[in-house]
Amino acid sequence: MQVTGTVLTTRRVDAYHALTVVAPGIAERFRPGHFVSVSVGGANTAMVTRRAFYVHDVKPEYGGTVELVFSAGGPGTAWLAERRARDTIDLVGPLGRPFPLPRDPVHCVLVGSEYGSAVLFPLADALAERGCRVDFVLGAASADRVFGAMRARRMAERATVTLTTEDGSLGVRGTVSDALPAVVAGTRADVVYACGPMRTLRAVTAVAIEADIPVQVAVEESMACGIGICMTCVLPVIGDDGVTRMTRACAEGPVFRGERVRFEDVGTIPFDALGAPGGGARHVS
């Protein structure tokens, strides 16, 4: 659904901006892993596409608020970073297929890289509600880009929080996937959930496959629509029938089973994908 939300608060969290927006309809329908798309630039802007953001937090205040966490890079996120309390922003959401939740109280490791960590907290809450044990591995290039360390520590009373930075400025030097095998082994994890850049998800998936446990990854692909109609956000994913299809990250994802995503082929059309040029199917261009 489309909602004109009022900004309630804005704050800086290390390298990130956090925006809490009153958006009752979206908050109500939200499940962990959902994302929203935001119209940027205001009236008469030259920016025609929305920007996608994971929902970090949902609170019941004012009928329902959602919090977005983002880093200001290009012009759209820069515009969003300038929003102030009482400004309105136009949201569409909740979008995508959320994380599937286990029925049983299993052991879960949640792996987040950079702002990808943001999406893990509502997931952790939902898992905890089901009696799951939740351990965190959070990382980034540098300390100021590791998101949610404090909150993770607060949540994970009976569990562990592992932090990694590539420059060693916080926690273990290295990446989340470097640290993951030990955490999986140490916590006797039953499942891994991960969000972050594609290369992180690829490495995390490899760790989970190695440990022979399922892994759910929330991916990020350039999206022009976020609602499944533009076909720009595709990546090669293996279906239940074993066939690889160019699959929409927004509509069929953003959450996929890690081992189904052909990470090494992202950015290509694998020769054996359904409808690949030369792959049995005739092609017109």
Next chain:
Amino acid sequence: MQVTGTVLTTRRVDAYHALTVVAPGIAERFRPGHFVSVSVGGANTAMVTRRAFYVHDVKPEYGGTVELVFSAGGPGTAWLAERRARDTIDLVGPLGRPFPLPRDPVHCVLVGSEYGSAVLFPLADALAERGCRVDFVLGAASADRVFGAMRARRMAERATVTLTTEDGSLGVRGTVSDALPAVVAGTRADVVYACGPMRTLRAVTAVAIEADIPVQVAVEESMACGIGICMTCVLPVIGDDGVTRMTRACAEGPVFRGERVRFEDVGTIPFDALGAPGGGARHVS
């Protein structure tokens, strides 16, 4: 020159918005009749052209401020109307050729229609400084669109202020040009200055010609650049040599001697204009 000016105050004046902007360089060089062009829409806007505005007032505060008075119509002026104190706006100016001032302390009638009246006040100050008598004829469609009546009354202690509205809601029912002949006769005016829509300037010029006194008009043409390089703001004006040229309102104007402007031919290329198709000159399209 180009100046990033800080908005000092914003206010509503009946149907108009008034914006005072700190712009020292422009204020310093300003002469009555100058205009400025304002970049609208902010970063990443889809609006590529500046908007032109007459300078209503110049004050020495903060090194020099300029005041613009405008009606919010299209998207650019709507954006400008949303500016608040402390916002910055990007101005280029002062632009155009200002009103020529008489050397002697003559009798002047200043005629303004709608926001066109705004430009007359700095002119009136300059004329008063030279000992000229300044009478006003200010008009608009309705009372809320007559700009500057109070200020004119305050200035014109020893002179007259005539107000006109087409709906009769203030002053005399009719247009400024309807009221002008009586004022010209009554004040024994030596010169008329006018600003307003083209049809007003045409009628005012006719009155001045009839009264056999000079008239200076400040025109308004759609402008893409305001600095003489795009050639979009032209109107047919008769030169000193008697030849009609398509003349730039921004660079050669906006102030012209009324009788030199071929008002009835605005929006056309008069057949006898220099370089007119068929007018002696070969044309390529």
Next chain:
Amino acid sequence: MSVDMRTFLGHVELANPITTAAGCAASGRELAQFFDLHRLGALVTRSITMAPRAGRPTPRMAETPAGLLNAVGLQGPGVDAFLERELPWLAQRGIKTIVSIGGGTVAEYAALARRLADAPGVTAVEVNLSCPNIEDRGRVFAREGGAAAEVIASVRSVMRYDVPVIAKLAPDVADIAAVARACVDAGADALSMINNPLGMSIDTVTLKPALAAVTGGLSGPAILPLAVRCVWQVHSALPGTPIIGVGGVMTGADAFQLILAGACAVGVGTALFHDPYACLRIERELEDLLRARGFQRLADAVGLAHRPPGSAARHLHEESSL
């Protein structure tokens, strides 16, 4: 007072002039989550191809000033799956459906048309001529009147007489009216324009093309003035031919421009990516504009800018800006 918004493509009546643009509404189901598709004048499908197509590699999109570049590459399920799963879903619901088709040879277009000829629920066929002709070194059909006409003739000869064939034209030509005329002479019942002009963007950080496919189609508000001009020129040349105006329509006023230029229906593409409800909003805004200007029927506004009220038809140089 409500405005009569009905419009006609040949003898097919649409309840209102606003359609989706080809390739911008996936299978229809995605948008159905947001609104009732019956409220569309018609749904135009993505361009259906014979075989399933995986499309182009990513990145497939890049934002440009007031525009969007895309290189999706006609990703789609192929005609079999379309006829099995997508079209019946639309047909069962009675949603007016214009099926877009794309091919690499004249024969492929004809074969597609044959597959559609007996399928229930095909309101009209739109022929996407912006496909490379693999028998002519990849030259796009729409860029050459002769090739475009051949495709249209072959499709027209196969389709039932009561299913209009719409030729979708591209702006990257020297004389769009000539291509349009060739298509109409070959049997096109209506025209749709414009498809995306070819554009490109280079990433100044990686120093490489922003799209994996290097070039892509430009869409969005940036191209509205090109669409208005193309519709104007073609309506001037072929005043009797119905035109679906497409390109950069974000508001009712944009749609109104295309209608005043000569379109009797208006396709909405990129706007849907920004606003899933765009078609409904635009339809409402258009109706409001028409009402405010005293129109009782949409039809009275079609092409009206060619005949300004109170003046004789104008003869103007239209070929050059210079």
Next chain:
Amino acid sequence: MSVDMRTFLGHVELANPITTAAGCAASGRELAQFFDLHRLGALVTRSITMAPRAGRPTPRMAETPAGLLNAVGLQGPGVDAFLERELPWLAQRGIKTIVSIGGGTVAEYAALARRLADAPGVTAVEVNLSCPNIEDRGRVFAREGGAAAEVIASVRSVMRYDVPVIAKLAPDVADIAAVARACVDAGADALSMINNPLGMSIDTVTLKPALAAVTGGLSGPAILPLAVRCVWQVHSALPGTPIIGVGGVMTGADAFQLILAGACAVGVGTALFHDPYACLRIERELEDLLRARGFQRLADAVGLAHRPPGSAARHLHEESSL
């Protein structure tokens, strides 16, 4: 560390790659009030015609999303007045001046070239091919390779060998590389692209075309992706020919896109209307970008996106977005 910004059009050296775009700097004096014209790579004049021209009626401009439509109609003083008053002013100051010319017949272009042949201060001649050919029912020269080539050949034959002749191309064609090749074969030393694609806007209040001339040329950021694509295609086809990239350049990054696509110089038009200092700013931004990416010479960046570092030349479908 400063970047070597020099560039060459044939054997003419420009101190930096940023020029004004034809018709966007009037006589030069207007901009001289804002900055020293010597800081331009070159000043490109408006298109000079044989006779004085009054141009088109107003309104001559309309704003569009991220764009501007203009229909000025080559208003200008004619070649006599140009040679008497405008060129000497520039020549005396030693400002590198590329003179643009426009005509209605091949003979008129040739006559203009003859008038320029002996004039001092002509750095190069740019042939504006977006003029209607009055001998071919007003068809614009740039839309037909043969007509364009004829003009170029006639101008080339008249100009001194050391004055480069630049063909200015329009994007409204099916195959810009073919037109470019025809011009180069006819003797063009360099190419400039793109001139304005033809667009149109309709005023939805008056229900009439927004421009008195009905259609007009589209410029500004909206057309940058078309310009990048045209430069890319032509540089692919003719890698040895210098190209002045023009169209929608507002920032150094925009200019950098055109350079990576294959332009060795960049013209700035509409940006000047918004920012009189645009050329200087863009030059500075471009130099900063080049420096930040480790370039020591502008020349090393020209066309670089065709040869991405660390990969073999790519062979990609470029003809279609689909």
